[in-house]
Amino acid sequence: MLRALRVLTMTALFTVCLLVTICFAAERFFEIKAKRFVYTPNIIKVNKGDIVNIRLISEDVTHGFFLDGYSLNTSSHPGQEGSLKFTADKTGRFSFRCSVTCGALHPYMMGHLFVLPNSLFMAGAFTILLLGIASLIFALRKKQKDERLKLFGIIPLDLRFPLTKFKPLRTLLKSRWFPFILIMLNLFIFTVILLAGFIGGLSSGSYNFGVMLVWILWWVLLMMFMVPIIGRFWCMMCPFPLIGDWIQRGKLINVGKQKSWGLSKRWPNKWRNLWPLVVLFWISTWFSGFFTVKPFATFVLLGAIILLAIIVAIFFDKRTFCLFVCPVSGFQGLYANFSMIGVRSRDPETCRKHTLKTCVVGSEKGYGCPWMEIPFEMNRNTYCGLCFECFKTCPYDNMDLVLRPFGQDLFVEKRRTDEIYHRRGTDEAFKAITMVGIFLSFFLAFQGPYGHLKDMVTAKTLKGYLGYLGESFLVDFLLIPGSLLIFAYLSKKLSKNKEVKLKDVFVNFSYCLVPVGLAIWAAFSLGIILPNGSYLLHIISDPFAWGWNLFGTANFPWTPVFTYAMYYLQVVVALIGFIFALDFGFKFSLKTYNTIEEAKRGWVPMLIYLIVIHILFLKLFVG
Amino acid sequence: MKKLVVVLITVVLLASFGGLVWYALRHSRGMPVEIETPQWLTLEAPFLEKEIDLKEGISQGLWDSLGAKEIKLLYQVMVMPWPKALTPLVKAKAFHNKKEIYFYLEWNDDTEDRILEVNKFSDACAAMFPLDEKTQIPSLMMGFLGKANIWHWKASQDREFWRKEERKSSAYADYHYPFEEQETFPVSKETPKSAVNDLIAIRVGTVTPKETQNIEGRGFWQDGVWRVVIKRMLNTADTDVDAKFNIPKRLCAFAVWNGAKGDRGGRKSISDWVELEVK
């Protein structure tokens, strides 16, 4: 009923917009100057039906002009201009982007064309409000706390389907060649990536296997598919810890001594949570203006991470690197709580009776959990790297790979280790928060029309670069957590609950940013893969820009795809994140407060917060 | 003991990685070579208390007393169509007498081409003076990103102006893109007011004659060498469209056309920027 209401309202809105758009088609002329890496003017606005003439003048090197949504293209050498003429019959905000490699930041050189009225934005904002109101109505109508939490009121959140029920899968997971064989495949790919980065130097990133595979393919796959659906799947096949494991174990694939060679230091308890990763990942983003565009920089980054992995492995025990140092580990761990798969023990009674606990200490069949988790009582994906050693060591085959509804791990009870290691607290809250903040910086700098931001991230001037670092710190560690704290405070005040700790309110509601973060990063990835995915066809045939043509696709031209649908897709994806946040959020409220009335009242400020930030995201994507 | 081994391994790893990074950085722009930073040539225009009346000639004796700057010319290949042959060098001299400024250009050309006919083109030369205070380097391309004042001397025009001879043929081909034999237009022409056209351009394809034509010039060909003198008032009233010489150092560039090889329009040999020092 609510859905029907939503659809009806949206249709009404669209019709009104169409009628209201009284367009006397004007002819507009724009002279757009292109200079690395910005267009001037960078934002132009026309009305629907206008005839638009664009003259492109390059001021330094050859630049191009591709208009999303209309798929029109022109280019200009210095001294020779390009021109475009078209009728602006599609409304919305369309990026025009450079279509001829002009320098390091070429893939991010773009401007905005607004064809008013921006009905997609208005419809999206309206939908957000509508969904928010629907969520409020649903919350207010609730009479009592559920016995069993259900996702969208339909799917029980504690549902688990054991995929390892299927013998072939279990056999695969128990083999010592799995996931080793996948790691080998990845090792080969990374060798090529590192080689391409090493050879590629400061040449065009778009034509470099290393840059394209890591920042276009892998990042997009990670954010859009791997993490939300199959959790820490990447960690399973990551080749980085291979050398470290080999040194520690003295064996590549067989089972040897259980004690790690090396200094086997233990990572201190107070840092056995996401805090080190919050800081390390944030620091790695300082260099995003360099390593995502230059092959040499990608080589240095990956090489440094591999080096770090080996060094940490010989100083500390087991997968300390993977758990507390690898920059990618933090958000994978946190967001894996949302994913559809997990490793869990099946029958707790079996585990209770098993005194040896080979999943922890290891056996001749496999190593004790290298991720230093406790497989028999593990209830979240955060610190599990899907290495499947516990499948190999469990004599009762009591470990399962389960399929479960999205977000299951966000509602499980806290464990003893969570308390000892200060987990599931501000560490995870700040991980979720900084991921949103980093998204904001990246989106504005790389997928926005603002030349001065691009100058700042690439350190054109030291002052600008420090400005970027300062802004990043302000947003990630002050603005977003500060605003969340304010709304958490309002939530507590409104709930009229005096005993609940503000910190708990803050942390609990921060988990709303898990589905939100996943969604906005997935939408960000769409903005990368759809315009630039065609480069992948080139680099698989000519990985080093040497003139190879392995698969015949070396001359495949840059072809942006679905650039009209892209904006709609981004809105839909952001709305999906919003819907999950609404569903989870109220459940978090019920968990935080004692009575259902408190939860209802406490939910309202957070609901408003979510609505506000989503309208902001909408503005970023299509407004 | 183990600690030592671990530290050793760490050091070796870091050193090797450092070495790889250093090597990759050195080769990040291909094979490392010495980067040249060539300077532009400087053409001096000293003060001489002399005057040249072009009606009498170009005063070769006076010019022989001045040293020449040898300016290398290149094929113009930035805009199609390209020239078919190259005039590799032009020798330039200049001086001023506080009233007027004189330029002398000398280059080798096997034939004297002063007649315009179907498929026959005139020898020519030109000097370009950008008009912006701070000249952008790409302005070399016909004033791109700024404005340029171009003094274009044509042998055919020189002939008409100085000899006032009748044209042998009433039809001739001036350049229109694309230039092939078929593109000929009978055009009626007035007798030129000077052998040198005073032009202004803001980028390729925008060459326009100025309202006031201020330049005088004359050229002679002998034994395979062209010698051309161009003169103008040192300072003019309209500095918006006329090259300024009251700045001690300013940029200029030169071009040469070899009519016999089909040079016209963009088919020319061009120089890089030259610094003009007016003493």
Place this chain on the structure above:
Amino acid sequence: MKKNELAAAALVFLATIGTVLGIFGFENFRKSRLYTVELIARAPDNGNWYPRKITVPFGKKVKILIRNIETVTHGFALPDFNVAVKEIKAGEVVVVEFTPDKKGAFPFMCTVWCSDQHMNMTGEIVVE
């Protein structure tokens, strides 16, 4: 069980060192067989053409592999032999062929404004 370890080690070696050697070996073989010379296009600020002087024998077909290793567009023109590539975009690799029918030194240059020192982006082909 030892066989597993050996097999695993072999795979690691193949995936890493084997890949690197294979790639370089293949490329050197390909280049020596197919092309007379590999010419790198880069702006004068970064080193100019490499090599800047190419010597080729008279009368034998010449195949030059031109690689633009920069992030700006370049071009290639060898007017004396009527050979040109109007534009070579960043990362692009093109091949030019010609048979030198005259002896001497002939200039080649870039055809797209690529840097402040563009006019200096020239090289020489010597035919003997």
